[in-house]
Amino acid sequence: MTRGRYLEGWERVGDGAIKMKPFRNNRAGERHPEDSGEDQFAVERAEMLDKQLRRRGVHDSGVLSAMAAVRREEFVPKEFRQRAYEDAPLPIGEGQTISQPYIVAAMTAALHLTGSERVLEIGTGCGYQAAILSHLGKIVFSIESRSELASSAAARLERLGYATVHIHCGDGTLGLPELAPFDAMLVAAAAPRVPEPLRSQLAEGGRLILPVGDADNQELLCLERHGNSFETRTLEACRFVPLIGYYGWKEPPAR
Numbered sequence: 001m002t003r004g005r006y007l008e009g010w011e012r013v014g015d016g017a018i019k020m021k022p023f024r025n026n027r028a029g030e031r032h033p034e035d036s037g038e039d040q041f042a043v044e045r046a047e048m049l050d051k052q053l054r055r056r057g058v059h060d061s062g063v064l065s066a067m068a069a070v071r072r073e074e075f076v077p078k079e080f081r082q083r084a085y086e087d088a089p090l091p092i093g094e095g096q097t098i099s100q101p102y103i104v105a106a107m108t109a110a111l112h113l114t115g116s117e118r119v120l121e122i123g124t125g126c127g128y129q130a131a132i133l134s135h136l137g138k139i140v141f142s143i144e145s146r147s148e149l150a151s152s153a154a155a156r157l158e159r160l161g162y163a164t165v166h167i168h169c170g171d172g173t174l175g176l177p178e179l180a181p182f183d184a185m186l187v188a189a190a191a192p193r194v195p196e197p198l199r200s201q202l203a204e205g206g207r208l209i210l211p212v213g214d215a216d217n218q219e220l221l222c223l224e225r226h227g228n229s230f231e232t233r234t235l236e237a238c239r240f241v242p243l244i245g246y247y248g249w250k251e252p253p254a255r
């Protein structure tokens with residue numbers, strides 16, 4: 001896969017990132033959906049926080065506030081809008097999925113973000129995880145290898161007003177060396193092993209969270225960098241779509 005394969009309609013912005021050109025419907029003064037009075041899914045979202053997150057041990061107040069603020073129904077295809085708060089991953093097109101709310105929250109909590117971090121996500125998908133991360137870190141870069149998903153996520157995040165998220169299209173297993181180091185990294189697809197470039201682009205004391213395993217079963221690993229050593233903890237079992245790229249699976253593994 002070619003690196004730096006950027007899309008028509010994208011433009012270069014500060015520190016080398018590529019962003020979708022502003023959309024006509026992103027008018028100044030347009031209300032941010034998170035602030036809008038109409039909130040058709042407020043009850044479902046509150047129940048998701050309680051039943052799927054707090055009861056399973058997610059107590060980080062920042063993570064809970066972010067999960068309470070981001071409107072998940074805006075990130076799923078129209079036909080799944082009514083099911084946006086289910087305790088499950090949902091299809092987002094091209095055989096890919098938006099992760100289950102609990103996994104998004106658990107991975108985010110493991111990063112211990114404080115508001116000052118430069119964050120890198122691999123596997124933008126629909127952009128939901130990136131929106132959550134943008135509530136907790138200073139700036140979020142997110143790489144998606146499928147151009148259609150990258151451009152629709154960039155358009156969605158722009159429309160919804162997530163100004164600190166920058167979408168890149170390319171092979172995320174290579175990271176973004178020109179923008180490294182990153183204080184926190186989150187890989188939202190299953191890797192056969194930890195991609196070396198991601199390790200080397202992690203800042204001192206930074207954390208990298210990713211699922212590692214085979215096509216069907218993985219474990220969430222959290223690596224913390226201390227000099228050239230990486231303290232590694234195993235969090236829990238999980239199942240993600242494969243990370244396909246130079247330092248991931250070369251081809252989709254058989255499932």
Ligand code: SAH
Pocket residue numbers: 092096097098099122123124125126127128129130143144145146149170171172173188189241242243244245246248
């Ligand atoms: N975080 C996403 C869910 C991601 S699903 C969300 O909130 O919706 C995993 C995504 O990783 C898919 O969109 C898939 O296309 C992407 N992906 C797989 N291999 C990749 C690679 N090497 N680089 C970047 N993205 C990759």
